Amino acid sequence: MIIENASNSENAVLVLGSTGKTGGRVAALLSARGVPVQAGSRSAAIPFDWTDRGTWAAALAGVDAVYLSYQPDLAVPGAPADIKAFSAAARAAGVRKIVLLSGRGEPEALECEAIVRDSGLTWTIVRCAWFAQNFSEGAFTEFIQAGELALPTGDTPEPFVHADDIAEVAVAALLDDRHAGEIYELTGPRALSFADAVAEIAAAAGREIAFIPLTRTDFVAALTSYGVPTDEVSLLDYMFATVLDGRNSHVTDGVRRALGREARDFAEYAREVADSGVWAVAPVA
Template sequence: MIIENTPNSENTILVLGATGKTGRRVAQLLTARGARVRPGSRSAAIPFDWTDRDTWAAAVAGVDAVYLSYQPDLAVPGAPADVQAFCGAAVAAGVRRIVLLSGRGEPEALECEALVRDSGLSWTIVRCAFFAQNFDEGAFTDFILAGEVALPGGNVPEPFVHADDIAEVAVAALLDDRHHGEIYELTGPRALTFAEAVAEIAVASGREIAFVPLTRAEFVDTLTSYGVPGDEVSLLDYLFGTVLDGRNSHLADGVRRALGREPRDFADYARDAAKSGAWTVTADA
């Protein structure tokens, strides 16, 4: 088991996407370990907005390390230019370390990884499989609540990764120099198809939840009917049409290498999410 260095209370860690799935967890873990955290979001005391570069200088001022979570995803147009410009602002501000949240199988994400590696900052790459939490904190939550999950690619296995594992690896990299220069590819301990994942959620929640395979066009129409924002619809269409085509079905050992333990299993995720009430349907719903 890796023992991390004690955080220096004078150093500040900027957590971008501090209200998101991983950023929120990273900020909580860092705070619990005595680190000084600066939340990076549009609503923060020192606001940060990826679409407004005028906010960047103040956000990185006096910061020692950064957790870089790009919104909405490194696969969207303009992400490499933003990442390169942000790294330049971080270097100019005296930032020492950066941890990049990246995605598996995305050419655009690989381009962003290369920019971070060449930035002059001490870096760690956290390259992740599809988040398990997309079923209870993301676009598929309403599907689960409705009792029918309609998605394309139901027969393609994906080794869903738990957001808590991502956060723990990121925090280790932010607090310990031994993770410098490492690329940690994170997956769960087994690969499940989306149909199998939905079946495990049904068991954990004690509800009947059907999986319905769709074409990509039908998927886009369904997301739109649920009121999912257009940029998120486009991103999910891209992911299911390209990245979730089987290229990422293999398992990786990033959690074990970074933390010295096995990753959390999808069944554990489903059980905990069900216990939290994430998929409980109220009488007036």
Template sequence: MITDNVPSSANTVLVLGATGKTGRRVAELLSARGVPVRSGSRSAAIPFDWSDRATWAAALAGIDSVYLSYQPDLAVPGVPADIKAFTAAAVAAGVRKIVLLSGRGEPQALECEAIVRDSGLTWTIVRCAFFAQNFDEGAFAEFLRAGELALPVGDVPEPFVDAGDIAEVAAAALVDDRHAGEVYELTGPRSISFGQAVAEIAAASGREIVYTPLTRTDFVAALTASGVPTDEISLLDYLFGTVLDGRNSPVTDGVRRALGREARDFADYAREAAISGVWSVTADA
């Protein structure tokens, strides 16, 4: 059972972003193994807030290991300062290990990785491709239900990685020191374009869904017209217009190296998500 306020023990893990795509899964896997988990979120009984450093000490008290997932992304301006301050707080609290969720092809993410590696703590880096679950656990789902997803990405292939694979690797690193000092670059087993991904989702859900590539200018204009905050628009423009430029297209063997099995394929993800009805048109839609 996952609880926000577990008593301190020799192996308690603080899972930051415990309500997010990977953090939720990491917490569930650890709890299933009987590992005490403290949820790291603003709504937890012992709250953790990246924007309020006064919350960090209490959240870190009695913690052995940390799953470090930064919200919304390591690419946000000023994040390295937060990561440096957090790792210092973790050292002061007696934390032994940090497993960092990182992103492929992001210069600032690499800077944050270096901070964690130089912290003096035992560390593992989990560096990930674009999450498959962004299609069903985020804003994309609404557009897919409406029948069209439009993004500023053309035919550039991306090896979408399943959040379940990410969580399994992170959970393994948190409980097994044989993963110490490893950088696991995680991808799916093949690279496909966003258009191909949407086509697979359409086939799995039995619906007609189209993908429309946009220019970055049109993408920013559409977000602005929808009232999306400027800082969020800047982050999305960076991620879609810069990181998804082909630099991350190659497939890696990180899942196999960490878990001894192949990464989950996007088609399997799409079929399972479609069964849940997440992309179905509701009666009142």
């Protein structure tokens, strides 16, 4: 059970983004091991908000370690300043360790990593790119349900990483100082194009699901026509046009280095989600 107010508990861990894809999993794994968890979100009993630094001190009180995931992404303007200020606040509060969720192939994320490494705290970097769960717990889900996903990805392969692997590596780093000073770059065991990933999802779900390649211009125009805020459009355009350019296509051994086992395969992920019914045909409105 996640403890929403663990600030007076020994060895409490503040999990930022505790309602997100990785933070929720990290919090659940820690709680299952009996580790007191301070939930870090705007809706928590002790709220934490990246845009309101006045919320940080209370969330950090009595905390030994922090799982630091930044919203919406370390690539956005202002992220380095926030990470620097937060690291200083964590050290002043007596925090001993930070495990940072970083972005693979993002120059801005490397700047934030350097800030954490120079913070004077014990640190571990968990560096990732595209999550497999983006297809089932994010914006892609409704399109998969509708039977068509259109993105500006081309044929660039991506070794999608399972969010469970990310969480397990993060928890290992939070609880075991043998991971101190390590940079774990995490991927799945093979690289797939987005079209290949959708094909595997369709096979697992037992239904037709099409992947439609878009141009970058058409993608931005579509997002804008749907009323997506300009800053979100810019971030998505950056992620597809810049980060997904092949720089992250190679597979790494980060999961094996951290956990002593191989990373979960995308096919395993697709079967699990298909069995859960998440990708069933969406009801007609």
